[in-house]
Every structure is written in structure tokens, then in C-alpha cells.
Amino acid sequence: MPTTPTYPGVYIEEVPSGVRTIVGVATSITAFVGRALRGPVNESVRIQSFAEFERAFGGLWTESTMSYAVQHYFLNGGTDAIIVRLANGATRAQFNLAPQTGSDNLRLEASSPGGWGNNLRVGVNHATRNPQADDVDRKVFNLLVAEVDPAERVVRSAEIFRNVSIAADSPRYVGKVLEQESALLRVPDPHPAPVPTVRPAAINPNPSEVSPDTPMGPTTTGGDGADLTAAQYEQSEANKTGIFALETADLFNLLCIPPPTRQGDVASSTWAAALAYCKRRRAMLIVDPPSNWRRSSNVTSSTTGVDSLNLRDENAAIYFPRVRMPDPQQENRLEEFVPCGVVAGIFARTDAQRGVWKAPAGQEATLTGVRELSSKLTDGENGQLNPLGVNCLRTFPIIGHVVWGARTLDGADRLASEWKYIPVRRLALFLEETLYRNLQWVVFEPNDEPLWAQIRLNVGAFMQNLFRQGAFQGSSPREAYFVKCDAETTTQNDINLGIVNILVGFAPLKPAEFVIIKIQQMAGRVQT
Numbered sequence: 001m002p003t004t005p006t007y008p009g010v011y012i013e014e015v016p017s018g019v020r021t022i023v024g025v026a027t028s029i030t031a032f033v034g035r036a037l038r039g040p041v042n043e044s045v046r047i048q049s050f051a052e053f054e055r056a057f058g059g060l061w062t063e064s065t066m067s068y069a070v071q072h073y074f075l076n077g078g079t080d081a082i083i084v085r086l087a088n089g090a091t092r093a094q095f096n097l098a099p100q101t102g103s104d105n106l107r108l109e110a111s112s113p114g115g116w117g118n119n120l121r122v123g124v125n126h127a128t129r130n131p132q133a134d135d136v137d138r139k140v141f142n143l144l145v146a147e148v149d150p151a152e153r154v155v156r157s158a159e160i161f162r163n164v165s166i167a168a169d170s171p172r173y174v175g176k177v178l179e180q181e182s183a184l185l186r187v188p189d190p191h192p193a194p195v196p197t198v199r200p201a202a203i204n205p206n207p208s209e210v211s212p213d214t215p216m217g218p219t220t221t222g223g224d225g226a227d228l229t230a231a232q233y234e235q236s237e238a239n240k241t242g243i244f245a246l247e248t249a250d251l252f253n254l255l256c257i258p259p260p261t262r263q264g265d266v267a268s269s270t271w272a273a274a275l276a277y278c279k280r281r282r283a284m285l286i287v288d289p290p291s292n293w294r295r296s297s298n299v300t301s302s303t304t305g306v307d308s309l310n311l312r313d314e315n316a317a318i319y320f321p322r323v324r325m326p327d328p329q330q331e332n333r334l335e336e337f338v339p340c341g342v343v344a345g346i347f348a349r350t351d352a353q354r355g356v357w358k359a360p361a362g363q364e365a366t367l368t369g370v371r372e373l374s375s376k377l378t379d380g381e382n383g384q385l386n387p388l389g390v391n392c393l394r395t396f397p398i399i400g401h402v403v404w405g406a407r408t409l410d411g412a413d414r415l416a417s418e419w420k421y422i423p424v425r426r427l428a429l430f431l432e433e434t435l436y437r438n439l440q441w442v443v444f445e446p447n448d449e450p451l452w453a454q455i456r457l458n459v460g461a462f463m464q465n466l467f468r469q470g471a472f473q474g475s476s477p478r479e480a481y482f483v484k485c486d487a488e489t490t491t492q493n494d495i496n497l498g499i500v501n502i503l504v505g506f507a508p509l510k511p512a513e514f515v516i517i518k519i520q521q522m523a524g525r526v527q528t
Contacts, residue, residue: 022459033245041112053074071341109187363402
């Protein structure tokens with residue numbers, strides 16, 4: 001800030017440079033919505049590996065197509081995912097712990113709905129820090145809980161909570177301790193019966209461990225519920241449930257919605273709701289082929305084909321056919337899966353290796369873990385589907401299984417859309433999200449030339465960095481991009497209305513979709 005001189009001497013002032021570094025946002029955070037074995041329902045949970053998914057959501061489950069899609073995603077190069085678990089009638093396993101004296105039981109329940117809670121075992125002992133005083137007070141106890149595998153007769157995980165209290169005003173109140181520290185157990189809030197004032201009776205002979213032989217299992221078993229319906233996906237945006245649970249996620253770039261069952265399909269209303277939501281969040285929707293698409297003629301059909309989906313939009317892309325991969329839950333026999341998880345992983349891998357401006361297709365876009373495709377397409381069939389905006393998965397000798405298409409669903413030739421190609425659309429979304437987040441400092445700044453110069457400086461530096469990385473076409477910055485913010489874009493009337501207009505243009509790189517080689521014979525010298 002300016003210094004007010006009061007005495008003869010030297011004063012130092014720090015002058016701001018006006019540089020505000022713009023950092024690009026992530027480009028391949030993938031959201032998965034569907035059924036899982038365990039975990040919080042209607043909440044967005046961010047994970048960075050399949051091991052984290054196993055810990056939080058139970059790993060692979062034959063009834064969960066989402067669990068396989070997540071596995072395929074990380075197998076193919078994905079590194080960052082957001083999981084939204086949905087459930088249809090799933091219930092929690094519950095425990096009734098009888099008091100040491102009296103009749104009011106302590107109710108406990110599994111931390112999340114699902115049949116997994118039936119494998120919990122609970123133990124209580126009174127070997128507390130001050131057993132003599134606690135025997136008189138009868139409020140402090142030790143709680144032990146373990147998740148066991150009854151078939152293998154092993155303990156998968158165990159938790160011990162020492163010196164917890166039944167008193168709600170205690171700093172070691174059992175409800176708060178379990179809520180903040182336990183991954184397995186909770187005290188219902190509100191408690192469904194009169195809150196006990198006496199600690200539970202000891203029910204574990206060994207004060208230090210819980211084993212598969214511990215008799216205290218759930219008094220009310222939990223259930224996994226039924227298959228998901230459209231109602232579970234399309235819940236309330238106001239309540240942030242269903243796909244709208246992603247409202248609590250700061251950022252996601254790709255959305256995958258595996259079908260509710262292996263033989264089923266996502267409802268058309270769900271696709272429509274998901275696409276509208278993706279447009280608001282500047283994300284891409286990866287659409288899976290319907291189960292009745294067995295050959296190319298099904299895709300081109302006027303009744304069951306791609307046009308019947310009503311998803312022609314620049315923020316959506318569809319891939320055909322489905323993939324066949326080993327199923328670890330079925331002795332590694334080949335099973336058919338939707339390709340969204342594999343494709344999302346390839347998006348992430350391509351972004352990391354080449355950048356968001358590179359099409360996630362070609363010889364580098366190999367389908368890791370895929371043994372077969374449900375339909376083997378020929379060049380002629382590929383030539384029928386590509387002009388319709390359907391991206392094909394192909395099998396080639398030596399190369400193997402690859403993604404062989406990079407069009408949005410708005411990329412049908414007849415539409416002549418400027419957002420025909422996936423990398424062009426994703427680069428635009430990347431620029432929009434980055435500039436939206438990094439120009440918040442502009443709000444309420446004095447709207448005049450000094451501000452406009454700062455905006456041009458910072459946005460120009462960001463675009464120049466992308467140009468050096470090869471994100472734009474052109475041999476010079478002038479040919480590759482421009483940033484305009486001056487009296488021409490922002491008039492006096494705009495200033496009076498509190499508006500500053502920033503115009504950013506870029507020359508996108510478009511994939512070499514068709515390579516044409518011309519060969520001509522050279523006529524030799526003819527003696528005349």
C-alpha cells in the first residue's frame with residue numbers, strides 16, 4: 001500500500017506485478033453412478049485407485065455393473081474417480097445390546113445399508129482404564145467390532161474402541177466416536193428406543209479381540225435391496241440425490257452410468273437427465289450401446305438405432321460394441337460388459353500422455369484387459385457407423401483391440417457441427433472451466449484499462465503455455481489463439497452495467513480421421 005512519508009529517509013513500497021497464474025483444471029476425473037456392495041448412499045466419494053474402491057464400496061460384486069466399470073477404468077489408465085452409490089430398498093444390519101442392568105438396549109447398526117453388515121460381529125467388555133470407578137458408574141465400556149468371512153472363518157477387518165461412554169455429554173460418547181472413527185458401525189440418530197443410561201453387558205469372553213466364533217451377530221439382518229430403476233437415478237436435484245449427488249463434488253469431467261443389470265439398459269429418461277446435467281457441469285457423457293445392438297444393422301435401424309436414443313449433443317459420445325473380459329467373480333470366464341469404464345480409462349491415459357487435445361483413439365488407444373468384442377466390425381460396417389457419430393471399437397492384427405472413432409454424438413456428417421470431434425469439444429470445456437475458476441478475482445475490480453490489461457496478460461500467458469505444448473494449430477501464437485479485452489469488447493454501457501467482456505479464441509487441432517495416399521506411376525523417359 002502507498003507509504004505516507006513523515007521523516008526524511010528511504011521508504012520501500014511493494015508494487016504488485018499484476019500476474020495471477022492460471023492453472024489448468026483436471027481433465028479426466030470420471031464420475032460413476034450405480035449400485036455397490038456397501039458404502040454411503042447418495043453421496044459423492046472421491047477415490048484414486050481400485051483398492052480404495054474395495055475398501056469403501058466392497059470391490060467387485062456380481063450384481064453391480066458399476067463395480068466392474070470402475071475396475072476397467074483403473075485398469076486402462078484412470079487415476080481419479082468419483083463414486084455415487086445408489087440403492088433400491090437396501091437395509092442395514094442392526095444390533096440390540098442388552099444393558100448391564102435395566103431394560104433399555106443400546107441399538108447399533110452397520111455403517112451403510114447392505115447384506116455385508118450380516119458379517120459383522122460385536123463384542124463388549126468392561127476392562128476399562130479405571131475398572132473400579134467404572135463398575136460403580138456403569139457408563140464406560142470397550143466396544144469391539146469385526147467384519148468376518150463365515151465361509152473362510154477369518155476376520156477381514158476389526159476395530160476396537162476403548163473407554164467409550166453411554167452418556168451423551170461425555171467426550172467419549174459412543175455415538176460420536178463411531179461416527180468419526182468407525183468404518184463398520186454406527187449408533188442410529190435419533191436412537192429408535194429410549195436411550196440407555198447403563199452400559200451394555202459384557203458379551204465377549206476375550207477382552208481384546210473379536211473372532212468369527214463371537215456369537216454376537218446382528219439381531220436384524222440387512223439386505224441388498226432390488227435392482228435399480230430409473231427412479232433411483234433421477235431423484236431430486238434439490239435434495240442432491242441420484243445423479244445429482246454429484247452436486248457435492250467440486251469437479252468431474254466424464255460421467256459413466258453403467259446399466260442397472262448386465263442384461264438391462266439405462267432408461268432413456270435417465271440418459272436425458274444425465275446429459276442435461278453434464279451440460280451444466282461442463283462434462284462429457286459416455287453413452288453405452290443398448291443390449292439389443294448386436295450388429296451394425298441394429299445401430300443404423302430407424303427404430304432401434306442411434307437416432308432413437310435422442311441424445312444428439314456435443315457433450316455426449318457413444319461407443320459400440322460391448323466388450324468381453326474375464327470376470328474374477330466367475331472363475332475368470334469371459335463375460336460381456338459395457339465399454340464405458342474402459343473408454344473412460346483410455347480418455348484419462350491419453351490426457352496424461354498426450355493432452356486433452358489428442359483424440360482418445362487410434363493405435364495407442366488399446367483396450368487393456370479386453371479379450372474379445374461382442375461384435376467384430378469390418379471396414380464397411382465402420383464406414384456406415386462413423387458418419388452417424390458412433391465410435392467403433394475394432395480389432396486389428398498385431399495391434400489388438402482399439403478405439404477407432406473420436407466423434408461426439410453431434411458429429412454425424414449431416415449435422416455439420418463445429419463440435420464434431422471429441423478432442424475439440426473437450427479442449428473447449430477445459431478452457432471454459434479453467435478460465436471460469438481462475439478469473440473469479442476479476443469480480444468487483446475497477447472495470448477499466450488497468451484491469452483489462454491484467455486479464456490480457458494472465459489469460460494470454462495461459463494460452464501461450466498451451467500453444468507451446470501443442471494444443472492449438474498454427475505456427476505462431478497469432479495463428480493459434482487470441483485474447484481480447486478492451487474498450488471494443490467492453491463498451492461504456494457495459495461498464496455502467498458492471499460487465500466486463502473477455503473474448504478468447506483458439507484454433508483447435510482436429511484429428512486426421514481419414515488418411516488418403518495417392519500413388520502414381522512415373523512415366524520413364526521415352527526416346528523420340
